[in-house]
Amino acid sequence: MERPASQERKGPNAEGPDRDDEPKPWRSEGLPSGPPAPQRPKINWRRFLITLLAVYAGFFLISSFFDTGGTETVSYTQFTRQVQAKNVKDIYAKGYSVQGDLKNAAKDPDSGDRSYTKFSTEIPVFADKDQLYQQLTSAGVEIKAEPVSADRGFFVNLLLSLLPVLLLAGLWIWFIRRSAGNMMGGGGMGGLGGLGRSKAATPVEAGKVRVDFDDVAGIDEVENELAEVVDYLKEPDKYRRLGAKLPKGVLLTGPPGTGKTLLARAVAGEADVPFFSAGASEFIEMIVGVGASRVRELFEEARKVAPSIIFIDEIDAIGRARGGSTVGGHDEREQTLNQILTEMDGFTGSEGVIVIAATNRPEILDPALLRPGRFDRTVMVSAPDADGRLAILKVHTRGVPLADDVNLAQLAKSTPGMTGADLANLVNEAALLAAKRGNAKVRARDLTDALEKILLGTARAVVIPQEERRRTAYHEAGHALLGMLQPGADPVRKISIIPRGRALGVTLSTPDTDRYAYDEKYLRDRIVGALGGMAAEQVVYGVITTGAENDLEQVTLIARGMVGRWGMSSRIGPLTILPSSADGQLTAAPATLAAVDEETRRIVDECYEVALRVLTENRDRLDAIVAALLEHETLGEAEAYAAAGLPRGGHVDAPVSTREEEGPVSTWEEEGVRRERGGPR
Ligand SMILES: Nc1ncnc2c1ncn2[C@@H]1O[C@H](COP(=O)(O)OP(=O)(O)OP(=O)(O)O)[C@@H](O)[C@H]1O
Ligand SMILES: [Zn+2]
Known part of the structure; x- marks a missing residue:
């Protein structure tokens, strides 16, 4: 099977250099090959600005030199006084500015001991010029005069004042020349015909995209979710005949390097x-309106060759929620975003263009993007678990000769937290090492050395330390075990210690049926479950960590609601004491509020006691879940209950949903300060 060998070898920033010298806002693949567009040198903006500043400063220096160099300003x-003393030899007048020479050096009137023969001065407008003229002629001063416009200093001044205008003009010309390269035709920008429409995108790869699902490993669930899209693109008529509506947009979310781009290409x-790909930030130009017309053009091209795929990477760059910041480029971003929305609204699904967008930060996206008919399908791509990492390693070692001592399964186990991009990088580093060492095959040592090099060389933690994993596992197992043991709690659906965004791990519980009202028992079990992570750390380690912040927020919210809003405390009685929102009015007396706090505390304390007791009594089950978690990293419902040695008592089998927005779901996610992956790129 064909695959792009070079692409496989790249690390997490594989696309970086490409993007940098790519003049066009998008690339397309899978179109018939055409003549390559002439490469235009990319303007380095920082250098450009620095040069300008230097030139500016230079002008200032030079002009001040011309004005005062070697002359005394008197x-x-x-x-x-010098004129009356008949000590002035000649003067040179330009408007009211006068430069001149003295016959004999005079002492500087300010410092006293410095002397000068050249001077300059300004004649006040209100001076008696006739009298001055007479004095000058009678003193025999030679007078030279020039019209104001011939002034050398004036030219310099003119240049200086014109510089910003010249600068803008230069920018404009550069911009137009640049646009002319990949744009033609008229229309795009109102009166500025020639801007904003692009020529057919030049193919990067001749023929079709040579990546398929075989190249994407360890995220089978995600592939399954996208299989429908593939089927639709293959046979749009099949769907069209039935009038079926397919998603126009799919949003891939997940940490960097987990294969979102790869997946879209696959x-x-x-x-x-055909595959068109664009980085969202590449749409945004200095000049308002260009991003929007590029978007329009991109969709036009894609529609011409439909069925096709448009891939927009890092959509958050333009898709951030609107309003709020009004920093520069805001308008442009908004217009570009609006254009994308318009395009997606405009084409009906039957046109066969599917937009796939990727982001690491779905939470900051404008909700308008996620409405039906736009990116109405969100697919979460998370970092791979141990099995997934093995599969990815297998993909990336397909073309690499491995020595017999290499144990990929072992390597997969020792790289928790690594993404597909990290693993691809690891294999490549090992191959480089082996080549440097003159070996024909990659040996186990090359791989371990490469791993070490990567671990030392990257600032971010690539591999999660074993101790941190164990602690996270205990924390999650604590949540999960209490969810399994407390009779009123919702069944546990999934436990994971794979980091996800800022979360170190997650335990997911969903009820079997929709619940509309919650009784006190259920709420208490929720609190017990939420405290389970902290309690487990307390039981096992004797200390707790900051990881329980989210848990405690949930606990406080529920307990305060029970006391202050739902009448579940006999001391307070059935009264609404606390407003349902933060800005609501508080009407209770301070003493009542204090009582609410005390009651809240009592409930939480009682629940924490329960959590500690249950976990201590069931320590063996807790340890067993942790062992399974460290082995597999994710446990589904059946595996989780099996590991705990518990029946799924009374719980009806419900379809497991991993989409957290569905239904009343309790998730316990651990905030991890250390685990912010990716960072600025
Ligand atoms: N699941 C995977 N299977 C195989 N290779 C993978 C996988 N995930 C990532 N890779 C490798 O990592 C490279 C980079 O991944 P990709 O660019 O698709 O990640 P991404 O999620 O789009 O990251 P970013 O958010 O930084 O754009 C891929 O080209 C591929 O070599
Ligand atoms: Zn927790």
């Missing part, structure tokens, strides 16, 4: 359709 009084490869 007062008008001083000047007339969808195109599987479906054998």
Whole structure:
């Protein structure tokens, strides 16, 4: 099977250099090959600005030199005194500015001991010029005069004042020349015909995309979710005949390097359709309106060759929630975003263009993007678990000769927290090492050395330390075990110690049926479950960590609601004491509020006691879940209950949903300060 060998070898920033010298806002693949567009040198903006500043400063220096270099600036009084003393040889007048030479050096009136023969001065407008002229002629001063416009200093001044205008003009010309390269035709920008429409995108790869689902490993669930899209792209008529509506947009979310871009290309490869890809930030130009017309153009091209895929990477760059900041580029971003929304609204699904967008930060996206008919399908791509990492390692070692001592399964186990991009990088580093060492095959040592090099060389933690994993596992197992043991709690659906965004791990519980009202028992079990992570750390380690912040927020919210809003405390009685929102009015007396706090505390304390007791009594089950978690990293419902040695008592089998927004779900996610992956890129 064909695959792009070079692409496989790249690390997490594989696309970086490409993007940098790519003049066009998008790339397309899978179109018939055409003549390559002439490469235009990319303007380095920082250097450009620095040069400009330097030139500016230079002008200032030079002009000030011309004005005062070697001459003494004297007062008008001083000047007339020299004239009366008949010590002035000649003057040179330009408007009211006068430069001149003295016959004999005069002492500097300010410092006293410095002497000068050249001077300059300004004649006040209100000076008696006739009288001055007479004095000058009678003193025999040679007078030279020039019209104001011939002034050398004036030219310099003119240049200086014109510089910003010249600068803008230069920018404009550069911009137009640049746009002319990949844009043609008229229309795009109102009166500025020639801007904003692009020529057919030049293919990067001739023929079709040569990546398919075989190249994407360890995220089978995600592939399954996208299989429908592939099927639709392959046979749009099949769906069209039935009038079926397919998603126009799919949003891939997940940490950097988990294969979102790869996945989008694989969808195109599987479906054998052209692939257009663009980084969202590349749409945004200095000049308002260009991003929008590029978007329009991109969709036009894609529609021409439909069925096709448009991939927009880092959509958060333009898709951030609107309003709020009004920093520069705001308008442009908004217009570009609006254009994307318009395009997606405009084409009906039957046109066969599917937009796939990727982001690491779905939470900051404008909700408008996620409405039906736009990116109405969100697919979460998370970092791979141990099995997933093994599968990815297998993909990336397909073309690499491995020595017999290499144990990929072992390597997969020792790289928790690594993403697909990290693993691809690891294999490549090992191959480089082996080549440097003159070996024909990659040996186990090359891989371990490469791993060490990566661990030392990257600032972010690539591999999660074993101790941290164990602690996270205990924390999650604590939540999960209490969820399994407390009779009123919702069944546990999934436990994971794979980091996800800022979360170190997650335990997911969903009820079997929809619940509309919650009784006190259920709420108490929720609190017990939420405290389970902290309690487990207390039981096992004797200390607790900051990881329980989210848990405690949930606990406080529920307990305060029980006391202050739902009448579940006999001491307070059935009264609404606390407003349902933060800005609501508080009407209770301070003593009542204090009582609410005490009651809240009592409930939480009682629940924490329960959590500690249950976990201590069931320590063996807790340890067993932790062992299973460390082994597999994620446990589904059946595996979780099996590990705990518990029946899924009374719980009806419900379809497991991993989409957390569905239904009343309790998730216990641990905030991890250390685990912010990726960072600025
Ligand atoms: N699941 C995977 N299977 C195989 N290779 C993978 C996988 N995930 C990532 N890779 C490798 O890592 C490289 C980079 O991944 P990709 O660019 O698709 O990640 P991404 O999620 O789009 O990251 P970003 O958010 O930084 O754009 C891929 O080209 C591929 O070599
Ligand atoms: Zn927790």
